[in-house]
Amino acid sequence: MTIDISQFYKVFFDEAEELLAEKERLLLAVDIDSPDPEDLNAIFRTAHSIKGGASTFGLNDMSEVTHVLESLLDRIRKGEMALTAQHVDAFLAAKDILKMQLDGHRNGADVDQEAVANVRMMLHDLSEGVIVPTHQPTVPSFLHAEPKQQVAEGAHRYKIELPDLAKRDVDALVDELGLLGRVSVVPLAAGRTALIIMTHESLDDIVAICSFVLDPSDLKIFEAPPLTPEQRAKEAAERARIEEEQGYGFFDPADPEDAGAHEPTEDELGYGFFQPIEQIRLEAGIVAEAPPPAPVRPEPLEITEVAAEKKAAKKGAEGAHAQGSESSSIRVSIEKVDQLINLVGELVITQAMIEQRSSGLDPMVHQRLLQSVAQLTRNTRDLQESVMSIRMMPMDFVFSRFPRMVRDLAGKLGKKVDFITNGAATELDKGLIERIVDPLTHLVRNSIDHGIEMPAARVAAGKSESGRLFLSAAHQGGNIVIEVADDGGGLNRERILAKAKENGLAVSDNMSDADVWQLIFAPGFSTAEIVTDVSGRGVGMDVVKRNIQALGGTIDIRSARGFGTTILISLPLTLAILDGMSIRSGDEIYILPLGFVVESLQPARADVKEIHGQGRVVKVRGEYLPLIPLYQMFNIEPRLTDPCEGILVILEAEGRKAALFVDELVGQQQVVVKNLEANYRKVAGISGATILGDGGVALILDVAALLRSSRQLSDESVLF
């Protein structure tokens, strides 16, 4: 019986990757001065498990590195050696090497052998040459699996007389049996063939293999007497001749006489029992089988029944195979998921159409139909939610890469940084998650490089020696808010203004702090006095801002001199679907993303005021908000021009509020966002479009852009 274990490579790769990530996490968290024994054990176990898997799957390079690593870790966890910062560095380096080797096996990525050698040297040096090259079990290499042909003497020799078979079948059989041991072909009379096989495997296995090719009842199998020395020599010579012909061969054990003389020891076998096997079986109540039939006489063995059993076992094995490959997750290409999301999107639209069209029906007459429609609505929404959740991934996917980066960067810059994350379980659309990595990386780098001060400077400023870098994610309405905060020196207002003047930006000394901070998003802006190799080359914040905006998000800075800087990124949870409020202005329907809507109201005439040159404002709960008439923005023929007759929708985005004047509210619904840019072109003030229940198209308003422009609002001007 041969078992293909290649299907477990992937499992091992995934597992090893997780173990490596875990190992890194543990190493970064470990307290070098007084390490928790449990942590050390856990670190040891990661190396140990990777080694076990790597050696089983024949990934010798990985098992060699983990072996050295494991030995060192073992000594540390047993307290024979104290953990030092060098150890942690070396272990982290080893983790990188293992990851590289893993990628090498997995994707055929390049492996830097020199780096591998360096790390192994480093680990060796750390163990100060105390590590004696320990007994390393020989590692079976399944990747380059070779037939197990090194058949020790003491194996059985069977002669298998085959019925009349096509040469192709004989060859196939020789190949298969070759996996069990050494096979040679002996021609018989009348064109028939016999095979001689020398193997440790049982007769049953041989029959099982033969049964793939022919009916076992046609077989005649004899156990051949062991070869005499002369025969053996003759056979060896014959084999040498054949090997010569086929161009490859296998070496015999160094001394065949000796090898044949003794039973393999437990250590050679790789297993052993503490009691006689019969005793174990007896005590366990396992009924001994009939004494094994081992007639040495060249009589045909009774095999028909065995073969039938084997066939049944094979069927069972196939069943087991299907079961064995079951797993709790499946990999699906993202295209398939996106197609599914698209289809569900269309379904949602269709469902909305049905709902709308059925709403005009008499509920008494069509009661059952309307019930079904209501149920369809619920089911569609559930379906949509489940499908969307397929694309959701936890922020941990992004966060987990930072602890190592922070540690390395801080080390390089000679700073001390405590890194804290929060909300790693917060979920975000996969597409967004992948595109947020770069901007976040940039911000984290900036915080360490420019934000957090050198330890001495911090102490002088009355702060703790270690700076704190805080990374968090949280849901806020339909958005996710990601926060990168440090308790460093904060932004330097004077320096930013000076630099902005130098760069020819329009600035004044009276600008508010918030406006000054926005200057750092200007292209080519950097206030770093020394351009380090970490950051400060002036490519950056503008790109960060552009990337975030491209994701439909916003970026905001808060900073206080001496207390640190906080950067807030707000992103929509998903780009595909949004909860919208449909509103009417003139004959047109527009969608407002619900997340921006605070409330809607009909103002009292006394609350609407005209401000000269600035348009109208409306007083809402003691606050004056700019009033934006929607019909003016898009040049629509208005039905109403008096805000007191229509409806004001109060919108809030990026900390700004405004009142949008519309004719009426139509309803609230989920809409499937269709990209306008991809299908038409970018239109200022419009973030997308959607198809309504009645089949019409509605534009989705870009509320943030709308509010940004509300400052320059005047009654006459057409915006954008």
Add this chain to the structure above:
Amino acid sequence: MAKTILAVDDSSSLRQMVAFSLKAAGYQVVEAVDGQDGLEKAKQQTVDLVLTDQNMPKMDGLTLIKSLRSLPGYQKTPILMLTTESSEDMKSKGRAAGANGWLVKPFDPQRLIEVVKKVIG
């Protein structure tokens, strides 16, 4: 009726490989992810053979073996340790804990089946 084997290993790739190989050989396999899980699974049903790793989180193999031996119905059940070290020290610890035998890792599936067959047929 097919014999049932409890396979305890924290490494899912090894555990799956062991389970797959044994199932292919016609055995029923119950998988457990660590010693504690193994003990729970052993309590829920009786098995004909236990294969356990040594180094695992929560509960290691030796502790599992000792705990199993104190369970009713597990005094005589064959238990084999799968270990990466075949040192005399580990063997004597295993023997003391109540194991019946050992099998050194890495092993190939054929070897595993061969050993299992020797024990429970």
